[in-house]
Amino acid sequence: MNWKTKRKLFIFVFTVPTLLFFCLFMIYPIVQGLYVSFFDWSGGSETKTFIGFDNYKEMLNDPIIGHAIYNDYFLVFWKVIGIVGLGIFFAVAVTRFRLKGAGFFRQVFFIPNILSVVVIGVLWNYIYNPSIGFLNSFLSLFTENKVEISYLGDEAYAMWSLLPPAIWAGVGFVMVLLVASILNIPAELYEAANLDGASQWQQFTRITMPLTWEQIKVSILWVVMTTLNGSFVIVWIMTEGGPDNATQVMGSYLYQMGFRQFHMGYASAIGALILVLSLITTLALQRIMRRDTHEMS
Amino acid sequence: MHKKTLGSSILSAIIYVIMILWALCVLYPLVWSVFGSLKDNQQFLLKMPWSLPEWPLLWENFSNVWTNYNVGTYFMNSLIVTIVSTVLALLLSSTTAYVIARFKFTGSQALYNLYLASMMIPLILGLIPLFFLLTDLHLSNTLMGLILVYTAMNVSFGVFVLVGFFKTLPKELDESASIDGSSDYGVFFRIMLPLARPGLISVGIMNILNIWNEYVMGTVLVNDPSKYTLPIGIAVMQAEMQYRTEWGPLFAGLLLSIIPVLVVYFIFQRQITSGMVAGAVK
Numbered sequence: 333m334n335w336k337t338k339r340k341l342f343i344f345v346f347t348v349p350t351l352l353f354f355c356l357f358m359i360y361p362i363v364q365g366l367y368v369s370f371f372d373w374s375g376g377s378e379t380k381t382f383i384g385f386d387n388y389k390e391m392l393n394d395p396i397i398g399h400a401i402y403n404d405y406f407l408v409f410w411k412v413i414g415i416v417g418l419g420i421f422f423a424v425a426v427t428r429f430r431l432k433g434a435g436f437f438r439q440v441f442f443i444p445n446i447l448s449v450v451v452i453g454v455l456w457n458y459i460y461n462p463s464i465g466f467l468n469s470f471l472s473l474f475t476e477n478k479v480e481i482s483y484l485g486d487e488a489y490a491m492w493s494l495l496p497p498a499i500w501a502g503v504g505f506v507m508v509l510l511v512a513s514i515l516n517i518p519a520e521l522y523e524a525a526n527l528d529g530a531s532q533w534q535q536f537t538r539i540t541m542p543l544t545w546e547q548i549k550v551s552i553l554w555v556v557m558t559t560l561n562g563s564f565v566i567v568w569i570m571t572e573g574g575p576d577n578a579t580q581v582m583g584s585y586l587y588q589m590g591f592r593q594f595h596m597g598y599a600s601a602i603g604a605l606i607l608v609l610s611l612i613t614t615l616a617l618q619r620i621m622r623r624d625t626h627e628m629s
Numbered sequence: 630m631h632k633k634t635l636g637s638s639i640l641s642a643i644i645y646v647i648m649i650l651w652a653l654c655v656l657y658p659l660v661w662s663v664f665g666s667l668k669d670n671q672q673f674l675l676k677m678p679w680s681l682p683e684w685p686l687l688w689e690n691f692s693n694v695w696t697n698y699n700v701g702t703y704f705m706n707s708l709i710v711t712i713v714s715t716v717l718a719l720l721l722s723s724t725t726a727y728v729i730a731r732f733k734f735t736g737s738q739a740l741y742n743l744y745l746a747s748m749m750i751p752l753i754l755g756l757i758p759l760f761f762l763l764t765d766l767h768l769s770n771t772l773m774g775l776i777l778v779y780t781a782m783n784v785s786f787g788v789f790v791l792v793g794f795f796k797t798l799p800k801e802l803d804e805s806a807s808i809d810g811s812s813d814y815g816v817f818f819r820i821m822l823p824l825a826r827p828g829l830i831s832v833g834i835m836n837i838l839n840i841w842n843e844y845v846m847g848t849v850l851v852n853d854p855s856k857y858t859l860p861i862g863i864a865v866m867q868a869e870m871q872y873r874t875e876w877g878p879l880f881a882g883l884l885l886s887i888i889p890v891l892v893v894y895f896i897f898q899r900q901i902t903s904g905m906v907a908g909a910v911k
Contacts (some may be wrong), residue, residue, distance in 0.1 A: 338812075338813070339732075339813065340734075342812075342813040342814065343728050343734050346725060346728040346817075347725050347729075347740060349721070350721040350722070350724060353784070354744070354747075354781055354784050356762075357759070357762075357778055357781030358747055358784075358785075361756075361762060362750055362755040362758075364755070364758035365755050365756075365757060365758050366754070368758065418651075425647075425648055426648075429640075431641070431644070431648065436652075437648050437651075437652060441652070442898075442902065443656075443659070443891070443894065446842075446890050446891075446893075446901065448841070448843075448844065448859075449844060450860040450861075450886075451842075451860075451863070451883060451887055453864075455883070457867065458665075459658065464673050464674060464678060464876075465678065466661070466679065469678050469679075500655070503651075504655075505905055505909075508902045508906070509909065532637065553909075561752070562751075564845065565844055569844075583751075586753060586756070587753075587756075587849075590757050591849060599757055600754075600758075603753055603755075603756070606753060606754065607751055607754050610749075610751060611749070614749070
């Protein structure tokens, strides 16, 4: 075998097995998911009927879909505000204000980011537990009667109650991302600003914000992507989409349709909807935020 | 002129208080699950949630949950699945990443784009077909099935980070090695992989955390309790709590699934944070 054939064989051996493996367990299921969305199918091999766009038409008339989309974007909106807002605050706090124990705060704040969503869900379910949970016991200290709010069981509170665990779990990551980029800003810029008598707030808006804007953008996109693609898990652990669909998001509805009610085709159409909405949202956000960069520079 | 006014000291103090409060919010649930894991039901129902566990501490909650609630089995399943998938994912992604980073060939850019693009796609879309695929392959309810799926889920991240890493290694090294008569395989395994160790560790740790914590795929693909991983087992235990309230064992099980992750975190902090940043900045 000459050198060229050997090199070709080498490239083949190093790429094709990975590619085949990846296609079988990642690409094929995703493509198949799109394909199945055009069928009426209860699972198993029997009774798979092609019905064209009927699953999609059905989604248009399904009030729960609209509600689930609303809930997804409710989470996206408040999580961006909470996670990115607090993340920026903490990042500035540990870098620009010479706090004692900055390293300790960085380490501790990141811990929730490495925990399983199951762990986070179980911990917070206990915080929210109406009779023996931390929150009600704490609130009861300030009142005559024992507080017995069912945070996850009450439609009025359930969606809002999903936010604290989600924010709790995400802030550390944004902080770490921004700390790295704030530390990269040349110290002379801040020294010069100090000499000019700029306040901390002015230094933040004129130096820190513009020079970390790329990372802030990444943080926002990260929150949006992980929420649209993955909010299902925390919802499933904490409420299973209830009470009465109050906390249903697209992912939990997909799971329910597919594995509880065995409407595999309809569930797959919901999967396609998640794909389309998350692509549109990230593209739109990137466009909006790109314009912002131009205005700032 | 340096300004250290009263106003700025007050500001610092306020920020300090907020930071401490948030640290308490983060740590307290963890400390408190340690307390919880040492209490009996009586203490859960009658005492305040923040009360210290009473003497004697119920260490038997841990042995109880390990054997009678099968957390021992879940733990070992998680361990096997995590180790094997991580090794496989590293092998598959480093070989491809090396070739993409070092050789020009038709389709190399397309290959890279495929792995990159797949990181943006919601995995849940493939959930239902994966379930039927594994059933057809007689791999549902097996650890092997989970291993294959978890490996595939982690390949693209590895390719993405390691392509960047291999590109930073000096080209002269492999050129001189191949002049000395090493085969391409020899150059990769004996020179490039050892040099790429920091990158491999970073990717490997991220894979370990992802796989140890994974829940969605696991809960759909495995219905046999003897094959549960920890997150699935804990979620099922929690769901069963409505019928038999055994808080102590639940918290003990929770801790058993958290401790390994915390240990990994405190050893490999730098790799974890840089790995996550790399994953987000794609």
